[in-house]
Amino acid sequence: MRVPVPDVLLPAEDLGAVHFVGIGGAGLSAIARLMLARGVRVSGSDARETPGLAALRELGATTWVGHDAAYVADADTLVVSTAVREDNPEVLEAQRRGLRVLPRSAALESVMQGRRVVAVAGTHGKTTTTSLLTVALQAAGADPTYAVGGELSATGVNAQEGTGEVFVAEADESDGAFLVYSPQVAVVTNVEADHLDNYGTEEAYHAAFETFLERVRPGGVLVxxxxxxxxxxxxxxxxxxGLRVVGVGESAEADLRASDLRLVGSTARASVRLPGGEDVELALQIPGRHYVLDALCALGAGLELGYDAPALLEGMAGFTGTRRRMELRGDVGGVRVYDSYAHHPQEIRGDLQAARSLAGEGRVLVVFQPHLVSRTRAFGPAMGQALGAADLVWVLEIYLAREDPDPEVTGALVAGAVPLAEDAVTFVPLAADVPAAMVAAARRGDVLLTLGAGDVTELAPRLVTALEEAGR
Incomplete structure (x- = not known):
């Protein structure tokens, strides 16, 4: 559901009692957590019970499973997820009563008001970059407030109220949410066409990022x-x-430049030349070139906020990851199971490079679940090509999320484009059929990787259990 952003956005403390429709999602649960920390009365509903709902209840929120008009009886403001249908009874009741109805973006802006905002945008790497910057700033003594699209391993939560003046936010472009924020520091990790179900064309997608530049506060900077x-x-x-820019990367044009990149097992290291000419060492506990680039973006933002490189680097060196970003879910008999959120061809390529580093002499076995019919229609063949970096591939049926099925666009489109031998690629419409097949194929030293933005993540613990039951 698309909800217009009001012309005037109130701070969170002035919204009254706030009810979230879809409170269990990554975006809304983060905002709810921050509002609770500020004493706002919070309630919410979601389609099913999740650990996130239980956690919010412990913090003082009133939550329900399912949707009912009665749930908004005491609300002053309704916050709505984009995944919510327009005929949702809580939405209809709020409209009937004339309540203030906000999209996720406006609600996040309400909790960012009055802070020095860093908004991390980009097609890929937003969650990891936001997380890296958060832990780096914490190590530097900033104690930032943060809202991330995934759970930090160090804290186990996706948002936390800090005592400092800095607010670090993942700025999602999928529905144009990032065009509501007004950052002091804007971070853009990359810009590669995605979410064409919303934007329509690649040109419109790129144009949205150009509009994002207009949101940067006077005197601000783009990293x-x-x-x-x-x-x-x-x-x-x-x-x-006329906007000041700090470029990061390995290229000669970068102001903050990495060289001598080393990917060894589950680690990544690089030498980094700071804008002033000083050379420092970047060390990460997560593998992959793409994570090094994310760390450079985080380092650049931290430096722009006025914090010292040694403390920022120390924080990133202790970073243990974010849930669903090359997350180790188990190691049974030398067979490791990882789970990752990658769902775009570029993300798949990056995570398979990381998996190859992790596997060493072993093989990489992947089960991939395409996400959204519209994305698979646009990028299905490219997804298949990217999966060709694995040794064995299983492709599931598309996770539909907010879309209806299309018989002409299925997971078979992806499987058919994987450039491996026919017996190395399997289209498996039923996820339940995958664990036994993967475990039967696995050997000691192999890495098993579950990839995708849908419920494929539920296969990771099942793979661990299947390995244990097989006596690996």
């Missing part, structure tokens, strides 16, 4: 990874408009 063509083009546009 962009200039290794990425889309982000490099955006940086050039920003400079033409």
């Amino acid at each position: 962009a990874c200039v290794d990425d063509p889309g982000a490099a083009a955006l940086a050039a546009t920003a400079r033409d408009r």
